Amino acid sequence: MKKNKDIEVRIEETKKTISGSTYDVTELYIGKKKIGEVLAYGPKEFQSFMDNEELGASKSLDLAIESIIRQWNLHE
Template identity: 70%
Template sequence: MKKNKEIEVHSEETTRNINGTTYPVTELYIGKKQIGSVLTYGQKEFQSFADDENLGTSKSMNTAIETIIRRWNLHEQ
């Protein structure tokens, strides 16, 4: 049976200007590699991206981050 390996994910906060409006963005990294980002549109609207692929909208930051990590797990292993 394959043993699960723990990985450390860290985040950095930044902003992105889209059509004249500035939005907060949380970028997710494993080591020095960026695995995705979450753009915060509103109080309950979080857009997930990985490698310029739109992964959809979530109602919470935690769900958006989980979406990115799941996608990374499927494609990197």
């Protein structure tokens, strides 16, 4: 039986300018590989991206991060 191992996810905060507007972006990394990013459009509007593919909107940063990690788990 395969044993589950803990994986450390690192989070980095940055800013991105899109169409003249600057947004807060949270980037998620496992090791040196970027697995996704969350774009904060407003206080309760977060958009998740993984490999430039939109995963959908979330009402909190935690939910957006969780959706990226779940999607990453499905593909690894």
